[in-house]
Amino acid sequence: MQYINKESDREAGNKITEAYLHEIWIEDEQRYPVDYNDSFKKLPNKANSYYKQMTQVLLNNQNHYCCYCMRRLTGEGDTTLEHIIPQTADDKDALYYQRDEFPMLKKNIKLSVLFSHEHNPDLAQLPHSVCYDNLVASCHGMFPTTKHGGDIETDGHSCNHPRGAKCALPLYFLEEINTIITYEINGSILANPDSPWCEEAKELIQSAQLTWETLSDIRALWYVLRDIDINQIIAEGKNEQSRMDLIQDNLYLTEYSEKRINALIAKFTKKQYWECFLLYDWFHSYHWNAA
Ligand SMILES: [Zn+2]
Incomplete structure (x- = not known):
């Protein structure tokens, strides 16, 4: 955030x-x-x-x-x-x-x-x-979703819509927001247990559904591609084959389980998921809590 x-x-x-x-x-x-x-x-x-x-x-x-x-x-x-x-x-x-x-x-x-x-x-x-x-x-929190039979549709899953009138304090108005809500290298979003705003942060994450699976996958993939120049990511992503190579080669270097690697490759090789992924380039320059 x-x-x-x-x-x-x-x-x-x-x-x-x-x-x-x-x-x-x-x-x-x-x-x-x-x-x-x-x-x-x-x-x-x-x-x-x-x-x-x-x-x-x-x-x-x-x-x-x-x-x-x-x-x-x-x-x-x-x-x-x-x-x-x-x-x-x-x-x-x-x-x-x-x-x-x-x-x-x-x-x-x-x-x-x-x-x-x-x-x-x-x-x-x-x-x-x-x-x-x-x-x-x-x-509007719209993400591609793969339906039974493989068709891809777009559904709302995060942010304004799920939040509705649920409690969500505007922690993004606090200068230290980066230490209140953090992202892990597996793509998950965390409320920092050491922050005095931890409970409110949990509530905010939940109200806006920021743990949505595809959103977590997107963040994880940005972590995986963090050292590659953004222009190269965009250029290689344009063509399905080079996109698959890019994702695959870099995912194989991670310690993710084989199951997760295969799921990520299957998702982001698809054009709709890839285009959605590119909208989240903020995470490319995020200072990951990486070991
Ligand atoms: Zn949003």
């Missing part, structure tokens, strides 16, 4: 929310009827909605990586906006997130349902469903 510094793009993010609020203002009633699922996605027009504008600001803020799984994102059909304090949260739910360690969630946000009903609210605290500080860019 990478540290996300919300400070750097807050001004751009808040500008979008404020422009949106300006547009939905009901003069007669002196209030803002915030509607994330409708007007935020449609105004000022569908092609360049506030939702889409916010997506680009968040992706820029996150170096174009999913906040949870580190998939590379473009914002075109591959990105969803994740609400840290869930859209459906009530006051009590929100308190779980509004801690001293996450001042942006404590100071800058008001629940949308309260904000929308308030008479002429001030904009020091923005409605949580459309507020930059409560939003992060997440992938």
Whole structure:
């Protein structure tokens, strides 16, 4: 996981929310009827909605990586906006997130349902469903899955969708995130038992389903190919035969079981799995906990 510094793009993010609020203002009633699922996605027009504008600001803020799984994102059909304090949260739910360690969630946000009903609210605290500080860019968690009979389909397995409204503290807002959540050379993801955030890290990993098998396999394969130049990986991966050679030759150098090696070769020789693998190049430069 990478540290996300919300400070750097807050001004751009808040500008979008404020422009949106300006547009939905009901003069007669002196209030803002915030509607994330409708007007935020449609105004000022569908092609360049506030939702889409916010997506680009968040992706820029996150170096174009999913906040949870580190998939590379473009914002075109591959990105969803994740609400840290869930859209459906009530006051009590929100308190779980509004801690001293996450001042942006404590100071800058008001629940949308309260904000929308308030008479002429001030904009020091923005409605949580459309507020930059409560939003992060997440992938849709779609992975190729081999069905019975060998057909390959694509299903959602990680990140925003499985998380839903489950508890998931934004540990990626902590500068030491790299020591809280780590990855092992077999591809598994771990909550560091020595971290004071260990329990919350376990919860986050579980809520976003970051232990999904294909995701673990992808991380393992990046570890295996870590010393090969990224351009060479991309070039050799283009053709099925050279892709198989690349994967096979390097996997045989590992201490993985024969069963795992064969499973990895079978998976990533397939074009769909390989293309998904390439989206996770963040792991190529990860400092593995390797012996
Ligand atoms: Zn993701």
